[in-house]
Amino acid sequence: xxxxxxxxxxxxxxxxxxxxxxxxxxxxxxxxxxxxxxxxxxxxxxxxxxxxxxxxxxxxxxxxxxxxxxxxxxxxxxxxxxxxxxxxxxxxxxxxxxxxxxxxxxxxxxxxxxxxxxxxxxxxxxxxxxxxxxxxxxxxxxxxxxxxxxxxxxxxxxxxxxxxxxxxxxxxxxxxxxxxxxxxxxxxxxxxxxxxxxxxxxxxxxxxxxxxxxxxxxxxxxxxxxxxxxxxxxxxxxxxxxxxxxxxxxxxxxxxxxxxxxxxxxxxxxxxxxxxxxxxxxxxxxxxxxxxxxxxxxxxxxxxxxxx
Amino acid sequence: xxxxxxxxxxxxxxxxxxxxxxxxxxxxxxxxxxxxxxxxxxxxxxxxxxxxxxxxxxxxxxxxxxxxxxxxxxxxxxxxxxxxxxxxxxxxxxxxxxxxxxxxxxxxxxxxxxxxxxxxxxxxxxxxxxxxxxxxxxxxxxxxxxxxxxxxxxxxxxxxxxxxxxxxxxxxxxxxxxxxxxxxxxxxxxxxxxxxxxxxxxxxxxxxxxxxxxxxxxxxxxxxxxxxxxxxxxxxxxxxxxxxxxxxxxxxxxxxxxxxxxxxxxxxxxxxxxxxxxxxxxxxxxxxxxxxxxxxxxxxxxxxxxxxxxxxxx
Numbered sequence: 001x002x003x004x005x006x007x008x009x010x011x012x013x014x015x016x017x018x019x020x021x022x023x024x025x026x027x028x029x030x031x032x033x034x035x036x037x038x039x040x041x042x043x044x045x046x047x048x049x050x051x052x053x054x055x056x057x058x059x060x061x062x063x064x065x066x067x068x069x070x071x072x073x074x075x076x077x078x079x080x081x082x083x084x085x086x087x088x089x090x091x092x093x094x095x096x097x098x099x100x101x102x103x104x105x106x107x108x109x110x111x112x113x114x115x116x117x118x119x120x121x122x123x124x125x126x127x128x129x130x131x132x133x134x135x136x137x138x139x140x141x142x143x144x145x146x147x148x149x150x151x152x153x154x155x156x157x158x159x160x161x162x163x164x165x166x167x168x169x170x171x172x173x174x175x176x177x178x179x180x181x182x183x184x185x186x187x188x189x190x191x192x193x194x195x196x197x198x199x200x201x202x203x204x205x206x207x208x209x210x211x212x213x214x215x216x217x218x219x220x221x222x223x224x225x226x227x228x229x230x231x232x233x234x235x236x237x238x239x240x241x242x243x244x245x246x247x248x249x250x251x252x253x254x255x256x257x258x259x260x261x262x263x264x265x266x267x268x269x270x271x272x273x274x275x276x277x278x279x280x281x282x283x284x285x286x287x288x289x290x291x292x293x294x295x296x297x298x299x300x301x302x303x304x305x306x307x308x
Numbered sequence: 309x310x311x312x313x314x315x316x317x318x319x320x321x322x323x324x325x326x327x328x329x330x331x332x333x334x335x336x337x338x339x340x341x342x343x344x345x346x347x348x349x350x351x352x353x354x355x356x357x358x359x360x361x362x363x364x365x366x367x368x369x370x371x372x373x374x375x376x377x378x379x380x381x382x383x384x385x386x387x388x389x390x391x392x393x394x395x396x397x398x399x400x401x402x403x404x405x406x407x408x409x410x411x412x413x414x415x416x417x418x419x420x421x422x423x424x425x426x427x428x429x430x431x432x433x434x435x436x437x438x439x440x441x442x443x444x445x446x447x448x449x450x451x452x453x454x455x456x457x458x459x460x461x462x463x464x465x466x467x468x469x470x471x472x473x474x475x476x477x478x479x480x481x482x483x484x485x486x487x488x489x490x491x492x493x494x495x496x497x498x499x500x501x502x503x504x505x506x507x508x509x510x511x512x513x514x515x516x517x518x519x520x521x522x523x524x525x526x527x528x529x530x531x532x533x534x535x536x537x538x539x540x541x542x543x544x545x546x547x548x549x550x551x552x553x554x555x556x557x558x559x560x561x562x563x564x565x566x567x568x569x570x571x572x573x574x575x576x577x578x579x580x581x582x583x584x585x586x587x588x589x590x591x592x593x594x595x596x597x598x599x600x601x602x603x604x605x606x607x608x609x610x611x612x613x614x615x616x617x618x619x620x621x622x
Contacts, residue, residue: 084386084580091582107388111582169469174555174576175386201384204396207472207566208555210576214455221460224469 046281047075048096052086053178054212055127055230056099056270059301063289066297074281083178090273091117096282098273101127101178101230117275124289125270126304128231128254129183132216132238134223139163141242141251144187144265145195150226151188153203158224171215171227174208182268183228193246231256232302259304270303361599365592368392377593381559385577385587392590394597396559400474400567401543401601404553407478407563408485408542413535415482416489420531421519423490424497436494443487451551454480459552466564472554475563480548485538492537496530497523529615536609540602546571570598 050060057080064076078099086098091112104112104119112119131147133139139161142150149155150170159165173180190196202208209215215227220237231254234240242251245265258264278286288294295305369377372392380393419439423432458479459471466475500523508518524531554566555576568576574591581588 081579088580088582108582111585167469176576176579181386201387202557204382204558205556205566207470208557208568208576210550210555214551218470218472222463222470 044071044281044284045073047077048282048285049094050076050078050097050099050272051089051095052080052097052099053083053101053270054080054173055083055101055177055179055232056080056125058232059125059270059298059303060099062297062301063285063294067285067288071281071284074285076285082174082176084181085176087119087273090119090275091115093117093275096274097278097286100271100273101268102182103269103271104273119273120275120277122272122274122278122286122290123269123306124272124286125295125298125306126259127268127270128256128259128264128304129179129186129228129266129268130231130234130254131226131228131241131243131266132219132234133226133241134219135237135239136223137163137239139241140239141244143244143247143249144190144193145246147187147243148190148195148200151183151202151206152200153205156205166224169207169222169225170203170205171207171209171218171225172202173212173215173228174210176210177212179212179228179230180208183266186266186268187228230303231259234302256299256304260307267304358599361592361596364589365594365596366589368586368589368593371586372590377590378597383557383573385590386580390586390590392586394570394573394594396557397568397570397573397594398597399559400553401569401571401598403560403563403567404474404478404481404549404569405539405542407475408481409535409539411479411482412485412489412538412542416486416534416538417493417524417531419486419490420493420497420534421524424494425519425523426515436491439487439490441487442483443491445484447484447545447547448551450480450484451548454548454552462564468564470554470566472552472566473564474553474560474567477549477553477567477569478563480552481542481545484545484548485541488541489534489538492534493527493531496527496534499530500526529612533609533613536605536612540605540609543598543605544571544602546575550575570594574598 050064057078060078060080064078068074068076080099083098083100083102086095086100087104087108089095090098091108093115098119104121109119131142137158139158142161146155146161150161150168151172153170155161156168157165158168172183175181184202185191188202189198189200209218209227212229212233216229216233216235216238219225219227220235226241234254240254242253243265244251249265250263252258252264254264254266259267272286272289274282274286277283290306298305372380377392377394378398379395380391381395382391382393383396384391423436427435454476455472459473459476461471462468462473462476462479463471504522504526505518508522513521549569550572553569553572555568555572556566557568558565560567574594577587578591581591
């Protein structure tokens with residue numbers, strides 16, 4: 001099943017992949033920078049796995065490629081079934097690093113400790129979770145409360161939001177996704193706002209999609225659709241929505257700058273979890289990820305680097 | 309064998325013969341044993357799967373009563389507390405399977421009748437393998453075709469908000485079960501004794517009358533088995549429906565609603581579920597129900613095929 005899933009993602013990602021290869025070539029020209037920063041650990045040997053978030057996968061893949069290029073005896077396998085799946089794999093001991101687009105829950109920490117696993121958290125980047133619509137959609141800004149009403153099926157027509165008279169096609173990721181869980185907590189349930197309500201759930205008319213690429217391509221072809229995706233997945237065929245925390249706050253477009261200065265309301269950490277403090281080759285890899293050279297890749301992949 | 313018929317036998321001849329027989333018998337035993345093991349292995353694996361489904365799936369009924377699990381309309385597996393009701397998935401699976409069958413059966417049986425009775429031998433020997441190749445297309449490819457080609461068509465044909473819906477999935481599934489239906493019903497039609505058809509023609513029946521009143525009724529149990537096998541395929545298919553059925557959690561009321569089947573629900577949740585958690589148990593319980601469903605369909609198909617065989621046995 002996972003294999004099939006990866007193939008699907010691969011299929012959708014054909015375009016992304018070609019972009020990624022151009023990305024890699026630019027990296028090769030820059031590789032002197034990368035090499036000098038990792039030459040001190042060039043004798044590294046070993047292999048490890050990174051499993052988890054679909055959102056973080058493109059970033060981890062670039063890091064893994066660069067790291068393996070600099071350390072030919074190291075092999076890294078990256079796969080992205082979803083954050084929850086990654087955390088489950090960490091708890092079951094079937095992965096060395098879990099990449100996640102949401103923080104581990106207290107319940108999951110209990111489950112991990114019951115199996116003798118001590119999740120250790122390292123933030124490697126941030127993401128501005130973007131809400132996207134078709135470019136022809138006249139709606140360009142929404143409050144979190146309006147988004148929550150859309151995703152709980154309380155607002156069902158674009159007309160109510162100042163758009164044209166058409167039903168809103170609401171799309172979300174499925175429960176395998178960390179983005180699903182993060183969006184539910186921070187947007188659907190309006191965490192941290194006066195209107196917060198922990199009992200709110202996604203409405204039952206929401207379309208749950210198995211991959212972020214599928215959602216972005218659906219929005220690109222459907223003038224009434226709305227979807228959310230990590231900033232790295234946003235392309236020129238879709239339009240991002242500026243988000244207001246409450247109706248009296250300014251509307252903020254998702255971008256690296258607005259996520260870094262904290263004005264964009266729906267940004268989130270992208271984290272790695274290991275079992276205990278990382279050592280050896282895994283520590284060397286994570287050190288590279290959070291080094292200036294590694295953070296350069298974060299910007300190239302469309303995510304938000306760690307603030308210095 | 310050797311000089312068995314020879315009346316003059318030396319002692320050494322006799323011992324050599326006995327030795328050869330013993331060796332042959334030993335070899336045969338080994339092969340018999342291996343075949344037996346292979347047979348047993350399949351049964352052991354099947355029993356193992358049933359045991360795991362029961363062990364992992366049944367505990368959920370301590371959390372959610374079977375009644376609530378089957379007929380509950382809310383599915384919030386990662387909420388706190390989680391709610392598990394699979395009625396939307398159950399209805400979706402039934403709806404998509406029924407529509408897929410309703411499309412695939414008439415087309416499939418007509419195609420089989422054409423191949424078996426009407427088409428010149430050259431055409432049928434060329435077309436049948438091609439139809440069977442259709443069965444070999446990976447389901448993810450069918451999903452991709454559904455996503456890229458069919459869903460925009462369905463969307464504009466029915467003036468929908470989104471082409472990702474049960475109908476799109478059902479059409480793709482009908483294409484996937486078509487080869488099985490064509491292939492098995494063609495075999496059944498082919499097995500109808502020549503005398504039946506000749507008797508029909510001798511009475512002055514046309515080709516169409518012969519097919520409709522003689523061939524199809526006599527092959528009916530084989531065709532029924534073909535339909536059952538096609539239904540089994542449609543119920544169990546996962547990747548295609550996951551990609552094109554839309555994935556909404558509401559109980560579907562119309563075929564053009566977006567929906568989630570039981571298989572898609574398992575696939576879209578199992579990656580997230582920690583081993584032994586309630587969600588994990590609930591997904592295994594869905595698997596258990598799915599297993600019972602497909603088993604029932606297969607058992608019926610088997611019975612019907614058996615009847616078909618007996619009918620024409622002489």
